[in-house]
Amino acid sequence: MSRARVWWVRVWDFPRAQLAVLLAAVLVLQVLLLDRGHPANWGVMAATLAALVYQLCWILPYTRLWRPEVRRAAQENKAGPRLRMLTANVLTPNRNAAALLALVREQRPDILVTLESDAWWQQQLEPLEREYPYRVVCPLDNLYDMHVYSRLPLHGAEVKFLVEQDVPSVHASVLLQEEGNGQPQVRVRMHFLHPAPPSPAENEASTERDVELILVAKSLEKERGPVVVTGDLNDVAWSPTTRLFRKLSGLLDPRVGRGMINSFHASYWFARWPLDHFFHSDHFELVQICRLPNIGSDHFPVLIELQYHPANRDLQIGLQANAHDRRDVAEVLKLAPPGAPNPQVPAPPTSAR
Template sequence: MLPILIFCTLLALLTALLPLSRNSHWIIRGLDFPRLQFTVFATVLLIAHYYFLDSQMIITQVLILATTLCLIWQLWWILPYSFLWPKEVKTSSDGSADKQISILTSNVLTPNRNADALIRLVKKHQPDVLVTLESDQWWEDKLKVLEAEMPYSIKCPLDNLYGMHVFSRLPLGGQEICYLVEKDIPSIHATLELRTGDKIRAHFLHPAPPSPTENPESAERDAELVIVARSVAESDQPVIVTGDLNDVAWSATTRLFRKISGLLDPRVGRGVFNTFHADYLIVRWPLDHLFHSQHFTLQDIQRLPSIGSDHFPLLTILSFTPLRSARQKGVQARASDHEWAKEISEEQNVGKNDVPKPGKTD
């Protein structure tokens, strides 16, 4: 049993230490994803050390110490996405419908043909904005039935798994479809006008993931996130960034995005809200995100039932309460974070000025 437990401890150390590297290879960055699973693994391993080994042996004490440190390290990343952590975004006490904005984000999975399930969710929850990822021309045709109630739209149907659509009850302005880093990976940028007349700067993203079948490195994904973060950081406008970011909430790169942008994560202190993979209970993590500026407080956030995709839809309801939410603060950036962000964008020869600034007034 001792050799097995030694091997498992070394494995736990590798899964904890390798992501510390800024190497963007998909194998390294992929270890960011299952931190929750690694936490469970380290917990079970720690129990096994006490149960099967003699705690008086030096080797046992070393194994227990190493496993405990791994467990603490993994918990440091995931605990903010639990009820044990203070909420980063305050719960809204303003029930005014005119100040609310509800956004339903759904990666539909291009070959999925269960459009009726998504349409039923839209009709049930009546979101102000529907964002679809991986939506091609077939999906666009099926979702046309929504246009009677959601007359504003931005359409980018593609058959490469990166099509995007935005359907809205709220007026859209400053619309742009951009290919910020990769020539076949679009993003959508626009303003949303609330019923009060206030305008929100919105960015809808779906960068490609680091994987052996997509990009062997995360460099392109990271660059897109970083330049959007650097762009919105310079704005005093209300901002929402949402989409399938192909990165988990607790990764170093998503944390860098939050630091640089100054945007808040409504999941902190409320739960994980795993949206992928819908078909496998033990292999799930939060890939679909909504971040926002401190102008908003949270009415509700929930993962919706499956529509046949590999992603669950995510519904977020915000209240525009800029005076009441000024005390909200996210994670703070250090000089080293800004340097790292600059390196990431320069490596891909892109910058914050490549990102549209809808609604900006000079």
Template sequence: MFTIFIVTSAFLVLLTVAPLLPSDHWMVRAWEFPRLQIAGLLILNLVAMGALYHQNLMYMALLISVNLAALAYQIHWILPYTPLVPVMVKKIKSADPKRSIKIINANVLMTNHDAPKLIKLVEQEQPHILVTLESNQWWQDALKPLHEAYPYRVNYPLENLYGMHVFSRLPLSQITTAERVEKGVPSVHCVALLESGEQVKCHFVHPAPPSPTENEEATERDIELLGLAKEIAKYDGEGSLPVIVSGDLNDVAWSPTTQAFLRISGLCDPRIGRGAFNTFHAQHRLARWPLDHVFHSDDFELVNLSRLPEIGSDHFPLLTEICLK
């Protein structure tokens, strides 16, 4: 029994320290994602040791200490995404609808053809902006029923899982599309005009993840995210526009890269102090983490933040409504 606990503890500690290795390889960086799951396994391991083993107490105490240290390290990363810490973005008591913007961020999964689910959800929630990711020409055609309600659109259909579409009820200007870091991996940048007449700078992004089927390393993703963060940091100053960044970042909220993105850009994460709002994987309850994000400048307060029902994709849509202070 003691040998079993040594093996399980060594395995969980290895998963905990793996992201600390000086490597961008997906086999290292992937373990930044399941911190919630690893923390849960560490708790189960500690409970099992306490319940099932009562010999060699000195060695067991050492093993328990190692597990507790690993658990504390995992909690250090995920604690901000629980209600146990103060919120970063205050909730507004009475929002002015003309100064509010509601965004649905939806990774539709290119091979998913259940477009009516998404259309029904959009008609129900009435967002100002819908951002679809992994949307190809099939999805562009399937979402034509939304055109009348969303006359301002940006189409970037691709067949490589990185197509992107923006549907907006708000007028859009200064629209640019770019494949900033990788060919075939676009982002969309524009200015949205609120009903109040105020402008908001919007960035919609979907960098490729580190994985055995995509990029072997996280380098390209990190370059795109941190490059955007540095660009946003230059906006700061009198007369600068409020900023929103939305998309599937293929990175979890608690990763060092996302934390560096927030620190450099100066943007806020409305999930901090509220919850993780895990959007992936929609079909696997025990393997979920927050991949879809909406960050914003300190000009906003929160109206609503919620994970929406599934739409046949491997991602849940994320709804964020914020209002200018």
């Protein structure tokens, strides 16, 4: 993955679907308007077609033309416990807390994750505290605030600043099922992330984001218990960094074969990308994943419901890391800022330990 990390290069990872549409339109016009009697025009059309195929190769896995990576949970199989999560980047200046509260009451997630939720948002979400008694709060007033609200018990919850002094992540173990009545205890290792994007206003390069994602992925490489990673990763699902994250961690992407589920930008239908993610281990099958109505933010909330069904683990195979990928991992980790606050990723216990 030895490629430029400056923001004005990495930003082109995002609009691949838009570029594909544009290139397809250009190709149609070329076929209709160019004189095919000139060999040079065939070269122009071939170059346009090659560029179109290149863009499609990145995004096709996130269409219904691709085989789903995660199995759909069988309707009749209700034996395994389910985990329902809602992730919402609320946009700090947005003051439409009522919309989010109504959405939470309607969707009734087991876990609610809010990003960019400052002290004002924390106060507005207080009505949820009775229903969500387990919480991790981190209001920073810097657009990287994070709150986790859970109906399910959280164990070993920690707020960490892995790469940047002002960009937190939350790590915890969730008790999905108590032991009893012949059922085993199920603890899920969870990581909630929101790394800073590469942009002229924040980080000139993607280094910090890439390092944080790979640090978390590497910490999961030998994990055998159930895992979920969620958050606004400020990266698209098909980018080289996100693909490397999936290969190293072994986690699955439930959107593969089902659609992009673009969550940003809520105000511009023509410029939307999947920035808010759910990745999970092969212990789970998918009940549903969907984008929810706008709450006044620049991100749409995203909902997922998973069913714990480890009996089918061998039927779900994600991306696999090879020797070249491991060289890429080493290359990324060498870029970790010398003053990184705490590059040790917590490893909350799972039911496999």
